[in-house]
Amino acid sequence: MRNLHLVNNGWSVILPVLALPFAAFLMKQFSQTVPNELLEAGKIDGCSELALFARLFVPVVxxxxxxxxxxxxxxxxxxxxxxxxxxxxxxxxxxxxxxxxxxxxxxxxxxxxxxxxxxxxxxxxxxxxxxxxxxxxxxxxxxxxx
Structure with a gap:
């Protein structure tokens, strides 16, 4: 951690939280509740992958x-x-x-x-x-x- 200059740095407290397994598990479970029909309807309407994520997926989760x-x-x-x-x-x-x-x-x-x-x-x-x-x-x- 000293070689990465993370001692006495706010990032040393924030970075380990980004890799919490609980966060990945909770979001995986929640993303499984998004109906595939909703995403397919968005594709049919011409949404790009980014638009599907921003306009359909994120509001549902x-x-x-x-x-x-x-x-x-x-x-x-x-x-x-x-x-x-x-x-x-x-x-x-x-x-x-x-x-x-x-x-x-x-x-x-x-x-x-x-x-x-x-x-x-x-x-x-x-x-x-x-x-x-x-x-x-x-x-x-x-x-x-x-």
Missing amino acids: KPGIGALAIFVFSFTWNDYLWQLIMLSDETKMTINVGISTLVSEFSANYGAQMAAATMGFIPIFVVFIAFQRYFVKGITVGSVKG
């Missing part, structure tokens, strides 16, 4: 993308160990790692820890509120066959 956004953001935000390993500069630490710096060997500033934990909760709450309409539909995909 938006609930899956929303649910995935919530899961991936939450996982990344709460991934304490990886952030602790990759971010050693205090100015670049995330709030979750920064909370651990408020504890010393002989004292703990509980007020500051609770305030920081509350501030750390706000981004996850905002992302959940933004994508909540997709969340339930995205989670229940494939659970009922019929």
Whole structure:
């Protein structure tokens, strides 16, 4: 990681999330719900492959993308160990790692820890509120066959 210049870099926290097997599995399951008839109708109407993807496929899988956004953001935000390993500069630490710096060997500033934990909760709450309409539909995909 040092040779790739990813230590103390925001990309060192973002890049591993792009290869999550859970994300690939969830999107595969959700893409299987897209009816082939819809894509075939788009081809008959003269859509290119890019237009099929952008105008037909993506709108149908938006609930899956929303649910995935919530899961991936939450996982990344709460991934304490990886952030602790990759971010050693205090100015670049995330709030979750920064909370651990408020504890010393002989004292703990509980007020500051609770305030920081509350501030750390706000981004996850905002992302959940933004994508909540997709969340339930995205989670229940494939659970009922019929």
